[in-house]
Amino acid sequence: MDEKGNMKTAPVDGIGQSLKNKAENINGLLAGFLPKEGGEQATVISSVNYSVNAGGKRLRPILLIETNILCGGGGMEDPLVAAFAAAIEMIHTYSLIHDDLPAMDNDMYRRGKLTTHAKYGEAMGILAGDALLNLAFETASSALAKEGEPKRVLAGAKALSILSVKSGLWGMLGGQSVDVEKTGQSLKEGTLDFIYRLKTGALLEAAVMVGGVLAGIKEEEVKLLENMGGAIGMAFQIQDDILDVTGNDEVLGKPTHSDEKNNKTTYVTMHSVEEAKEAVKQLTGEAVRILLKFDKKRGRDANFLIGLVELLSERES
C-alpha cells in the first residue's frame, strides 16, 4: 500500500488506477458525513475523524457503489447509496479500532500510523469505535428518513437490516468474538471457516447486497450477490494467509511470518500454499461467474468489478 493506504499494484494498470480514483472519491464522500471538529465533545470527534482519515482501500464502499451501478442504480449520485457507502466504511473502521485495543490485538500501529487508542488513550479508543458504529446507523437512517418514495424507503429499510445483521452477532462481530476467544489455540477446520466467513466475509456480503437492494433487485439476485460477497471475502482472507508466508515485508507494509510466530492456524497451515492458491483461484472464479450473470443485464457492464475481484486475488499487499 502507498502512504495514503490505497492499494498499489505493480504495474498500476487500468483497474489499479481506477481503484485509486474511486478510493479518492470515497474519501471525499466520507468527509461530507464525518462530524465537524470542535464543541464540548471535540476529543471524541477528533478521534473519530483521525480513525476514518487514516486511510484504507475503501473496498467495501467501492463494492457497494459499483454493485449498485451494475444493478441499475444511481451509484454515488443517489443520496441513499452514498449514505450507505459511508456507513459501511464507518462500520469497517470501528471494527479496526476495537480490534486494535489492548484487550484485543493490542496493536500500536496500523498502516504506519498510531492506532486510535495509541494516539487518544484507551477510553477514547473504545468511545471512537462506539461512535463510528453509532454514526453508521445514524448516517444511513437519517438518509432514509429523508426519502419520500415508498419503494425506496422499503428498500432502504431492508438494506439497513442487512447491514446490521451482517455486522453483528451473526456476522462480523460474531466472527471476531470467536477469533479473539481462540487466540493461541489450534483451530478445527470448521471453526477457521466460520471465522473467515463471518469476520471478513460478512461485511463484504453486506456491501454487495446493500448495493443491489438499493437498486431494487429481486430476492434471488440478492442471494447471488451474497454468495459472490462470501467468495470474495474468503478469497481475500486466504490471500492474506498466503502473503504472510510468501510476501515481501516492504511491499506488504507489515512483517511477514507473523502467523507462524504466533502459532496461528490459517488456511495455509491447515492445507498448503499451493492448495491455498488453488482455493483463491476457485473462489475468484466463482465470484466472476456470478458477476457475469449481471453483466449487461441492465445495460451496465461488469468489467470493473470483474477486474477488481481478479486484482484482489493477485494482490501482493
Added chain:
Amino acid sequence: MDEKGNMKTAPVDGIGQSLKNKAENINGLLAGFLPKEGGEQATVISSVNYSVNAGGKRLRPILLIETNILCGGGGMEDPLVAAFAAAIEMIHTYSLIHDDLPAMDNDMYRRGKLTTHAKYGEAMGILAGDALLNLAFETASSALAKEGEPKRVLAGAKALSILSVKSGLWGMLGGQSVDVEKTGQSLKEGTLDFIYRLKTGALLEAAVMVGGVLAGIKEEEVKLLENMGGAIGMAFQIQDDILDVTGNDEVLGKPTHSDEKNNKTTYVTMHSVEEAKEAVKQLTGEAVRILLKFDKKRGRDANFLIGLVELLSERES
C-alpha cells in the same frame, strides 16, 4: 432496588406496583429479541444475555411504550413499538457495559452482580457492548423491513434516525466522552449541564420522542416530548446527586458520598442540596405540564406517566 433490579418505593403504592409489572413485561419482551444461546459464538451471546438480564428499572422502554399509548399508538402490541422498546434498552445496556470497563469507570459490580467484563473478561466486555449497540439497530431495522405500509415505514425510519442521533456523538456518547475526559477535574456549570443533558437526558428524550413518532404525532408535539424527556433526564440526574449526599447506603444499593470522595463536581456541590431539590421540583413540574397537554387529547389519560415522573423525583434509590 429489589433483587430483580426493579425500583422499590416505600410504600409500594399503585404506581410502584404498576411499574414493577411493566418492568416484568419488558423483561418478557426483551427475551424475545435476545440471541439464542449456543453456536460457535456462544460466549459473546452468553455475555450479551447476561448483561441484559442483569436487571434494571427498564425505564426507557417503559417511557417509550407509555408515551406511544398516550399518543394514540398500540404500545407493546405494535411490533414496531415493541422492537424499538427492546432496542432502546439494548443501547442503555451497551452504554453501561462500556462505562464499567477498566479504561472507563473500572467497576466490578453493578446492581450487586459482576459487571460484564468482570465476568467474561475485558475483550468480551468490549464485544458484548458492541454487539448490543449493533443488535439494537438490527432489532429496530429488521422490524422496519417487515412493515408494508409506507406511512409506518417512514415513521419508523424517522424513529431510527432519532434513536441513533440521541445515542451518538450529539447525544449519550458525546456526553459520556466529556464525562470521561473531565474525570477528576472541577467543571464549569456549562460543562456539567452539557454532560447531564447528553449523557443522561438524550436517551430519555429519544424514548419519549420515538414513542410519539411511532404513534404518528406531528413535529410540534415531538418537540414538546423532547423537552419533556430532557426535563425528566435532568431531574433524574440531579436526584442522583442529592441521593449521593442524603441517601441511605442500604436503600440506595451503593455507597453514598462517593461524589465527595472523588472530588466530583455535581449539581449539589455547585449549588446546594436545597437548590438541587428545588430544581428537581421545577423540572418535574415542567414534565408534568407537558404531559397534561397530551392528557385525554386522544382519549388516553396521562395518569401513569404523571405518576411515574413524580415517583422518580421522590425516589430514594
